[in-house]
Amino acid sequence: MLTLPTGRQTNQTVTLETRIASIPWDYVMIIIGMTSHVDLVTHTHTQDIDECSSGVHSCDANAQCTNTVGSYTCICLLGFNGDGRTCSDIDECSSGSHSCNGHAQCTNAVGTYTCQCNPGYHGDGWACTDIDECTTGSHSCDANAQCTNNMGSHTCQCNHGFHGDGWTCAGIDCILKHSYIINELLGQ
Ligand SMILES: [Ca+2]
Numbered sequence: 001m002l003t004l005p006t007g008r009q010t011n012q013t014v015t016l017e018t019r020i021a022s023i024p025w026d027y028v029m030i031i032i033g034m035t036s037h038v039d040l041v042t043h044t045h046t047q048d049i050d051e052c053s054s055g056v057h058s059c060d061a062n063a064q065c066t067n068t069v070g071s072y073t074c075i076c077l078l079g080f081n082g083d084g085r086t087c088s089d090i091d092e093c094s095s096g097s098h099s100c101n102g103h104a105q106c107t108n109a110v111g112t113y114t115c116q117c118n119p120g121y122h123g124d125g126w127a128c129t130d131i132d133e134c135t136t137g138s139h140s141c142d143a144n145a146q147c148t149n150n151m152g153s154h155t156c157q158c159n160h161g162f163h164g165d166g167w168t169c170a171g172i173d174c175i176l177k178h179s180y181i182i183n184e185l186l187g188q
């Protein structure tokens with residue numbers, strides 16, 4: 001219940017408090033309701049448009065659209081560069097920004113790149129380890145040759161008593177025998 005202010009009051013002197021207090025409470029509620037309605041209408045007219053979800057933005061297909069009040073921003077996705085409205089692939093291989101292993105081949109792709117270990121190495125391209133062809137048995141040395149492992153490859157050297165390039169070795173005795181036969185055939 002509203003109470004009228006006490007104090008000096010006469011018919012000639014009506015204070016502001018008195019005038020407010022004399023307003024019927026129902027009228028006050030109506031005024032508040034009308035004001036709220038006006039605020040609601042005003043708010044509806046100024047409501048932000050989410051350009052990103054509505055699809056009316058002009059961000060590049062390879063950009064991230066982020067809605068802001070009254071506008072939106074475009075930022076190129078990882079692997080692309082540009083202003084967000086236009087984004088182009090970064091060639092990580094030629095720019096040197098890739099993380100491939102030093103013993104791997106880098107291959108550029110749209111928005112990314114791939115790494116593959118060079119021949120003679122095994123791994124996922126980011127980590128490459130030399131293959132020891134001698135211990136794994138994947139070498140191609142002659143059976144009568146010594147295999148020596150090295151980074152990315154291996155070498156072969158004919159054993160003592162054999163002659164050749166390491167990949168093919170022949171016994172000295174065998175070579176001399178063949179030479180003897182050839183000389184016999186030639187009559188020398
Ligand atoms: Ca790329």
Ligand SMILES: [Ca+2]
Nearest residue numbers: 131150152153
């Ligand atoms: Ca090797």
